[in-house]
Amino acid sequence: MLLFIRHGETDFNHKGLWMGCTDIELNERGRQQALNAAKALSEKSIDVIFTSPLKRAYITAQTIAHQQLHKPPIIILNDLRERGFGILEGTPRDKPLNDDFDNIEGVEKKDTLIKRLTTVLSSIEKDAHKNILIVSHGGVFHCLTHEMGYRSNPSSEGTQISNCEPVELFKK
Template sequence: MKIYLIRHGQTDWNIAGMIQGSHDIPLNETGRIQARKLAEAMDERPITKIFSSPLIRAAETAQMIAKRQKVELCSIKPLVEVEFGKWEGLTWAEIENQFPEELKRWTMNPQEVSPPGGETLTSIRNRCVEAWKTIREITGGNEDVAIVSHGATLGHFYSFLMSNKPGEDHKIVENASITTISYDPLTEEFHLLERNESSHLK
């Protein structure tokens, strides 16, 4: 089984450096162009299903791939972006200025401390487990699939899948990039094949 982890195309909030989180921000024109190029690049990576966050920026990106490959698109709520509560709509510089103590506590213990009104790392991890369980049950672990989600969530999802691989920690990938992982349903092992591939956007 091959798993293609895909981040949605660009939004205006991406350009501004604002945290989107649970806000339902659509792709901008550049993001739609990126999604089209991404869909073309996926021609070389045939899939049987696409699993997507229901947030519009991810759904729009996934729909272009689904339409081109004529495959089923499954919306999975646990793939939504990390919820940052009162920090959403702000840049990291603004958060540091407006919420210095909260940011410090969150940075020191994200497993148990959440942004004001947001979610903890433990909550995010549980969502990743739930998402993978759903995908594994639907595919039987034998179908090549794409998973379209968001920067922070994909970082945590990647870390969850590769938890037994030293050095494979959380990293934010680029908009409309492709990270490819192989999965063996017999051994339940994951292996990184390609990370943050974005040459199709040039």
């Protein structure tokens, strides 16, 4: 089983700001979301947790691991980090950008993001006989489900996944 969960809420999420690779801590609501998700996932036996190195994901991963009966190892994978959003990071997300990020200064190119996620997912999926949890980011989830042929169950609406919403990933 391959589970995916987006990190808990941060102040940037709450304020509607682009976050990208800016390393933001969970806020109080985010810590509670992580704890609620951990309790919900405590009935599933997770063998290993792969996480982004960014604090918001890593802290979410630690919270989930702590609630597991058999404490799974947490493996930090740099390639699970959020897409870099360059000059957009820290600015309001209220401007429509029609998903054409490749022409904005400092934004990680879509092809680069797909390449690193393809590499890391092929490595993770070698453990397909295990119950795996990936703790990562909304941009990573969007790329997996809209660019790389994964689907989720339950299916997340549109292009978003809520903070600390666990979903199972399947290859289409």
